[in-house]
Amino acid sequence: MEIAKKINKNNLGVGCFELAKNTSKYISEVLQTKRISYGPFLQKFERKFSADHGAKFGTVVNSGTSALRIAVACLKEIGRWHKQDEIIVPAVTFVATANVVIEQGLRPVFVDVDSRTYNIDTLKIEEKITKKTKAIIPVHLFGQPCEMDSILALAKKYNLKIIEDSCETAYAKYKGKSVGSFGDIACFSTYIAHLITTGVGGIAISNNKKYAEILRSLANHGRDGIYIGIDDAKGKKGKKLKEIISRRFKFIRPGYSFRLTELEGAIGCSQLEIADKIISGHRKNADYLKNSLKRLEKYFQLPWHPDHVDHSFMMFPIVIKKEAKIKKAELVNFLEKNGIETRDMLPLINQPFYKKTFKIKDSDYPVAQWINRNGFYIGCHQAMGKAELDYIVDTFNNFFKFEK
Numbered sequence: 001m002e003i004a005k006k007i008n009k010n011n012l013g014v015g016c017f018e019l020a021k022n023t024s025k026y027i028s029e030v031l032q033t034k035r036i037s038y039g040p041f042l043q044k045f046e047r048k049f050s051a052d053h054g055a056k057f058g059t060v061v062n063s064g065t066s067a068l069r070i071a072v073a074c075l076k077e078i079g080r081w082h083k084q085d086e087i088i089v090p091a092v093t094f095v096a097t098a099n100v101v102i103e104q105g106l107r108p109v110f111v112d113v114d115s116r117t118y119n120i121d122t123l124k125i126e127e128k129i130t131k132k133t134k135a136i137i138p139v140h141l142f143g144q145p146c147e148m149d150s151i152l153a154l155a156k157k158y159n160l161k162i163i164e165d166s167c168e169t170a171y172a173k174y175k176g177k178s179v180g181s182f183g184d185i186a187c188f189s190t191y192i193a194h195l196i197t198t199g200v201g202g203i204a205i206s207n208n209k210k211y212a213e214i215l216r217s218l219a220n221h222g223r224d225g226i227y228i229g230i231d232d233a234k235g236k237k238g239k240k241l242k243e244i245i246s247r248r249f250k251f252i253r254p255g256y257s258f259r260l261t262e263l264e265g266a267i268g269c270s271q272l273e274i275a276d277k278i279i280s281g282h283r284k285n286a287d288y289l290k291n292s293l294k295r296l297e298k299y300f301q302l303p304w305h306p307d308h309v310d311h312s313f314m315m316f317p318i319v320i321k322k323e324a325k326i327k328k329a330e331l332v333n334f335l336e337k338n339g340i341e342t343r344d345m346l347p348l349i350n351q352p353f354y355k356k357t358f359k360i361k362d363s364d365y366p367v368a369q370w371i372n373r374n375g376f377y378i379g380c381h382q383a384m385g386k387a388e389l390d391y392i393v394d395t396f397n398n399f400f401k402f403e404k
Contacts, residue, residue, distance in 0.1 A: 007387045013341040014315055015193020016383040020274045026266035033262075038229040041265030046203065048272050049188070049196070052171065054181025055205035057212030060265070061219050061258040064167035064189025064202035065096040069256065070218040071163045071185040071204050072104050072135075074211055077253065079161065081106065081134050088128055088136040088160075090120035091349045091368035097139055097165050098348060109133070110349055110358075112365040116304045118142065118317060118345070118375075121367070122150035129154070135161040140169035140179050141346070142377065143195070143282070143312035144305050148174050148182045163187065167202070170195045171279045172310040180205050185215070190264075195278060195314050196271045198264040214253075222255025224248070279312055281382025285389060286313035289380055292393040296400060299324045300374075313380050317345055320374040328374050331399060335378070338395045345375030 030036060042060050050058035061067050072087070083105045089098050091110040098108040109128050114121045118141050125136065136155060138146040155162050162183035170188055172179050180186035185208075190201035204215050213225045220228050227233065227248030236244055271278070290302050301319045305311045320326050332342045349360045350372045362369040378392065 007391045008385075009339045011381075011383045011385070011388045012339050012379065012392070013193070014343055014377065014379040014381075015197075016379075016381045017192055017197055017199075018271075018274065018278065018383060020270035022273060023267055023270040026270050027263060030262045030266050036261045036263055038259060039231070039262050039265070041262050041269050042260060043265075045198075045265050045268040045272065048269070049203055050205045052178070052272070052275070053166075053186065053188075053205060054178040054207075055186065056207050057209065057215075058203050058205045059212065059215040059219055060260050060268075061202050061204065062200055062260055063191060063258075064165075064187055064194075065100065066219070066256065066258040067167075067187035067189070067202040067204040068096060068100040068137075068163070068165060069103065070215050070258065071187050072100050072106070073218050074214045075135060075161045075163065075184060076104050076106070077214060078211070079134060084132065085134045086130060086132045087134060087163075088120075088125060090137075090139050090141075091365045092118055092346055092371055093139040093141065093165065093348055094167070094346050095348055095351065096167075097137055098354070101137075106134075107132075108358075110360070110365065110368075112367050113141075113371070115367045115370070116301075117144055117146075117306075118371065119144060119146045120151075122147045122154075125151070125154055129158055129160075133158065133160060135163060137163045137165050138183075139165040139167075140172070142303070142317050143169050143172060143314040144303075145169060145172050145174035145179050145309050148177075152182060168194070168314045169312050171275060172312040174310075175308045181207070184208060185211055190268060190271075195282065195312055196268070196275060198260070198268040198271065201260050201264050201268065217253060218255045219258040220255060221257055222251045222253040224250040224252050278382050282313040282380055283311070285380040285382070285384050286311070286316055288386075288389050289316055289392065292389070293396060296396060299326055299400060315343070315377040316380040317375065317377040319345070319371055322370065322374070328376065332376055334399045335395060340378055340392055340395060342376045342378055345371050345377055347372045 046058035086109045089108045092113045101108040164183040164186035166179045167189035185206045190198040
């Protein structure tokens, strides 16, 4: 069987960057002003992205991981959490979700995930809650929102904070409500290959003004919030100007240098103008792959989501079934040999540091164990055309020796 030839192999990666109509124009405007520190483009990006996800306030930072860092630090400060207090995290997620908990002197407590959605199994959370539990970090994985009703109910019952790790999911809704609007703070990534990209970057959003003030301070070395950007003193006179001058180099908490430049802000603003195209492209391509790979479902599990959830499909996850007797390495290597980029499905609890530090037994997390052994993902981004999608399907068929 012949594999499709007229394809762009550069489009077979797990992600892409699409140059929007106004990207170059906005970058040029930044360069012409000679101001690349925090300014109008970053401020516009914060307002628009936050509003799009049901939040009043947003703080841009240099990565989704940094957004998670300041979110945990903020709530730790507000709640006066103590060393080794606990935060619930899923057993399948990118390592940053758990790393930021450890960095704050807290303890991540792992919960197995659902075997169909790969998000945290809400039926298994309550048994992991103790007197030390302070928060839950539900991770909207691969583009799919978690079952937030159950998580909100548990948070209310046990007085827990919620940090939504939405680094892989944007412009998706759970029962008609946007990701990012459920928790106390929500964190997104705009790193390259993510849904909305600024090259590097992230954003923490909230509807709590006090949290927003602390988040911005933390991202700027712990600075007094009276003066974060060079515009904060403009137009101020008399007593107010003197107050700003006296306080603008004061630091009221330990913080970080997590700032972005206006260049990323310019890229981000142009990306938001084509957000609908980006998201719809991911969804359309994921649907095409699901339908085209159905004949192979006896070998692996394709993505699934309930009707009350939107899926943004940042990527296309696949898990080989236990009974298939297919070695993941052989399939992944075959795809890579044919130019199709793959990634493991975010192994966490089987990583050397976590196994050693927390004495984890894989058998205690059977779904995560299955995913770690058998799961991987490929791209389904908007730059893929029908030729690339058919090439991917044909490559899978070739591996399993299926004919058209």
